[in-house]
Amino acid sequence: MHTVRFELGKGFHLKQVFLQMAVMAGALLYGATANAGAAQWSSTNIQYLYGDSYEAIFFDPVAGKLDSEEVSASIITLEHVNGWKYGDNFFFVDITNPDRSGQELDTSFYGEISPRLSFGKMTGKDLSMGIIKDVLITTTMEVGQGFHNYLYGLAVDLDLPGVPVFQINYYVRNEANTETGSQITLVWLKPFSIGSLDFAFEGFLDYAYGLDPSEDNLITAPRLLLDLGKTWGAPGVLQAGVEYQIWRNKYGIDGIDEDVAQAMVKWIW
Template sequence: MPDHSHFYPFYLGIITATLAQPCPADFMQWHNSEIQYLHGGNYQEPFNPNDVSQSIITITNAHGWTYGRNFFFMDALFTESGQPSQTNLYGEAYSTLSLSKISGLNLSYGIFKDFGATGGINLGENMDSPQSGTRAWLYGITLDFDLPGFDYFNVDFLRMRVTEPADIGTSWQITPTWKLPFEIAGSKWSFEGFADFIGKKGDRADRQALAQPQLRLDIGDLWGNGNHLYLGIEYQYWHNKYGIKGLHDNVPQALLLWKF
């Protein structure tokens, strides 16, 4: 298998440079960037009977522009116990073109707010084993829903092609993402996250379901500096992790987040 580990700084550099470019106000319509710290103690890994403890640092950015929106995240995963120490990088980037923005027409109807065309890439690398890694290319359609109380509720219907660690053909992926803000006794909370439902990939990978819902408390708002510092919990459920039949994650993770 080709070694592409030396391209990782290039991928990250392109993303960072792109996000750093100044944009006219009418071009960049909104943006949201976050740094998250997560910690969990009972992850499951292949061929390992032990619970694995690890910390995860995640950088995310989402922004809307004249003809759609873009989103990316990058995870750095640090193993702490349960297996030999290692560092893994994993990132995804997606771009969605809005049909209503491109056409200039109001395409909303009932619970449907917009329709889009989406393309993306998934990249993964074990920095302690450069010959390992993942590459997947995705494309399809996105439905934006207008649901009461939600800031957003979107569902991607994507075709996936995995090209590394081997070209194992195509599959499908359905991904809902959501954000539901609410208040309790004057404190500000949100319930948000995503779920991936992924089809079988030949005889190499079984069907998967991965969900990472988060419950966040805006603790900065408690002293008058809201929408920046959050404390909460993320629950990771992964059925047939990595496509390995019978390997499952059920991991509550402590969450600390800074939004900028």
């Protein structure tokens, strides 16, 4: 899921960023096009986020270990989700522009592709039972600066009153420089109204563990967004609000914790 990934003194040139963006987006869109006849729904959005207490990682030669310092950053995110005959696909890419005391740092890039296959859709049978709505095969590829991680496992989608999206994904997590570990990912969306105002409470939580020598780490990013588009008769087009990111043992590094409030605007089509 969404993670702000950058290190001091390291980054992508914009040409590299857009090239890798194009490759990832092309892979997703190829899959969507190949199954266009079976497409059921899709949604795309662009987000702008800004925060001022991200933990940027650097190597401290005196202490001989990785350390961090707080920086501000602006992030542009392209996000797409669709459902088709046999499952669903989720894709996003972050372009992060960090700033340290007025000194602009290297732009960095991070993205994920997450296709899932529904047992219910593939078998044509209703697998719902109690609060379980469906059971799925779930996969993710993470792409960032000099690394590709691969995740695969099983997921359940839950049927909760007033909560159209609640996923529990369990992954086997493969990284190049760690033991094979596990990850649990939760995803949720809860729309609600106060008077004439429409809101969305959404977000994700990732808990990765067993990735020796990396430490177990947890990241969650709940969002509260107001539907601004509704105020001029275009509901569901423009949202604004705040995302609060909490990260414990960032990147699996012991003791590096991040808490950052991010102002957020999201344009949806």
